Amino acid sequence: MTVKQSVLILYFLFQHFYITIALSGYLGNGGNNLNYKKFLAVGSVALFGVGLFGFANGVNAASTDEATISKKTDTTKKAAQTVTSYQLMTKVAGSKNYTVWKNVRNGKVSTKVAxxxxxxxxxxQSNQSIKTSKYTYWLIYVDGRRVGWVNQRYFARNKISVPKTVSLVNNPNYSFNTRDAISYATDSTGTVVDNTEVTVSKDTIDCGTAGTTKVTYSYGSGSATSTVTVRKTTSEGIADADKVTAKTGTNKLPSWVSHYGASLNYLSPTDFTAETKTHSLTSDDMTLTTRLYQPVFLSVKTDTTRDGNINRVGHIPEGVTVSDGWAYTSLLSHINLTSGHVVGYNLNKLVNPYNPQYLLTMSQSKFNTYVKNIKVSPYVPIGHGQSMGSSSKYVYLLANDNTKVGSAASEEIIQLNKTDLTIHKIWTIKCWNGSSASPRYFKNAVIVNDYLMYGLYYDPTKDRYEYWRFDRTGDNWNPTIVGATSSTFVGNNEPVQGFTYDSTNNNFYIAFNDLIVRLGTDGTIKKSYTFTTGREIEGISVSDNKLYANLAQRAELLESNSLK
Structure with missing residues (x-):
């Protein structure tokens, strides 16, 4: 055996040993460095001056030939860079700026992208990292688009985001899940971990006993604390539904149960192209015009059974609220979930209705500027997502369980910061007609401002829709019934798809599929509007004397003419 052959054998044995040690080091220690346990591959570049692996995405292996191996090179040289691939993960950005690079080659970055x-x-999101002698870089995808490589220091590492305070209505029929307060928790690399992996000092809070509890959240070296209070008063939320007499209603208005249409170029969540024509829908004195086509996904398209729902932003819009020139929509990845994402679009800047469909294909320079007008929340409780609202600083959701019927449970009001769409505060509310034996559980509501909410409830015992006003004083939300309408508006269990309040004209609007009804706050029917789209209405909102409606299949925001 020649010296050259001996060196080659030793080299390949070392490569095998190196990869084995790398795997055992990451997987055998419980994944302390990679808690998500999704390690797929490790490769060394320039080991012994020989490159065995070539990588895509701008990563080059060092090149040489067999003649360079001799006794003089039979010593270990530090790898220029190590590439590791993973299943897809979600990252959280920190507050400092770092350059995104096009390439990382031989341990050096080049060509600024953003x-x-x-x-x-x-x-x-990311699915690959490169470790050089100085830094670790991650390949990032932004709103589903591959962008480039960024220093790991860019991410919010070992961070847990929870609200400082949670205020719970006194209700022995409800226990609060403390993990509902988590916006995100990250590991040492800035990767979001599942909430079930976070250690919590108290898993649930019994809402039948007044008092205050300090709840501590921890993961790795990250920790956070939230003060959770069960309010003292037991009378909060108990009201009288018989204070009003229902106004004359109907069950003859046209609507339908399941969608039968879609926008022209939308065939399915995985088969679609950009829409190229806007719509103008007129019924009586209301005209709805396309304001914005939204992306079907704002994430890398994945199989959620493998990559989880934290990674998926889309494809099911549920609700909408518009304020201060921004439209916020709630999105689920599956209809049976009660957590999802809220996405904000700056309508003041996104004036072209088509452009959001082209995030993956527009120029990089345009993308860098364009997405500053789009915000995506962490994976947070949103309920069914059709009960939303907003104020100057916050976006609100009434995070209800759409499957509950006749429940005396509390409902969570989630207050999100408009800046970064993380949870700022949580309240719970209840509404009982006299006692827990006659509860009102709201599946549709609109938060008008920081101190006012309206809820819509159908009472099957009296065959009427009821309109409830909630006024906040301190942390207490006190309900009062303000109106009711007899019957069901529609005749065959067609679902309510949105509910909102017009403060300028003091009207409610209720949306069914292809049907919008305008009412006085006492329940008097003023007018109904019928459209023909075959698509589900997914939330409505009023802002600046205009009504906004979101359509599904694909998400399309419509804007009305001035309301009366």
């Missing part, structure tokens, strides 16, 4: 601070409030 300032990463532009993407702070977007949905950031």
């Amino acid at each position: 300032d990463a601070i532009n993407f702070r409030y977007n949905h950031i």
Whole structure:
């Protein structure tokens, strides 16, 4: 055996040993460095001056030939860079700016792509890292688009985001799940971990006993604390539904149960192209015009059974609220979930109705600027997503369980910061007609401002829709019934798809599929509007004297003329 042959054998044995040690080091220690346990591959570049692996995405293996191996090179040289691939994960940006690079080659970065601070409030994902002698870089996808490599220091590492305070209505029929307060928790690399992996000092809070509890959340070296209070008064939420007499209603208005249409170029969540024509729908004195086509996904298209729902932003819109020139929509990845994402679009800047469909294909320079006008929340409780609202600083959701019928349970009001769409505070509310034996559980509501909410409830015992006003004083939300309408508006269990309040004209609007009804706050029917789309209405909102409606299949925001 020649010296050359001996060196080659030793080299390949070392490569095998290196990969084995790498795997055992990451997987055998319980995944302390990679808690998500999704390690797929490790490769060394320039080991012994020989490159065995070539990588895509701008990573080059060092090249040499067999003649360079001799006794003089039979010593271990530090790898220029190590590439590791993973299943897809979600990252959280920090507050400092770092450069996004096109390439990392031989341990060095090159060609600036963007300032990463532009993407702070977007949905950031990764599936590959490169470790050099100085830094670790991650390949990032932003709102589903591959962008480039960024220093790991860019991410919010070992961080847990929870609200400082949670205020719960006194209700022995409900226990609060403390993990509902988590916006995100990240590991040492800035990767979002599942909430079930977070250690919590108290898993649930019994809402039948007044008092205050400090709840501590921890993961790795990250920790956070939230003060959870069960309010003292037991009378909060108990009201009288018989204070009003129902106004004359109907069950003859046209609507339908299941959608039978879609936008022209939308065939399915996995088979679609960009829409190229806007719509103008007129019924009586209301005209709805296309304002914005939204992306079907704001994430890398994946199989959620493998990559989880934290990674998926889309494809099911549920609700909408518009304020201060921004439209916020709630999105689920599956209809049976009660957590999802909220996405904000700056309508003041996104004036072209088609452009959001082209995030993956527009120029990089345009993308860098464009996505500063889009915000994506962490994976948070949103309920069915059709009960939303907003104020100058916050976006609200009434995170209800759409499957509950006749429940005396509390419902969570989730207050999100408009800046980064993380949870700022949580309240729970209840509404009982006299006692828990006659509860009102709201599946549709609108939060008008920081101190006012209206809820819509159908009472099957009296065959009427009821309109409830909630006024907040301190942390207490006190309900009062303000009106009712007899019957069901529609005749065959067609679902309510949205509910909102017009403060300028003091009207409610209720949306069914292809049907919008305008009412006085006492329940008097003023007018109904019928459209023909075959698509589900997914939430309605009023802002600046205009009504906004979101259509599904694909998400399309419509804007009305001035309301009367």
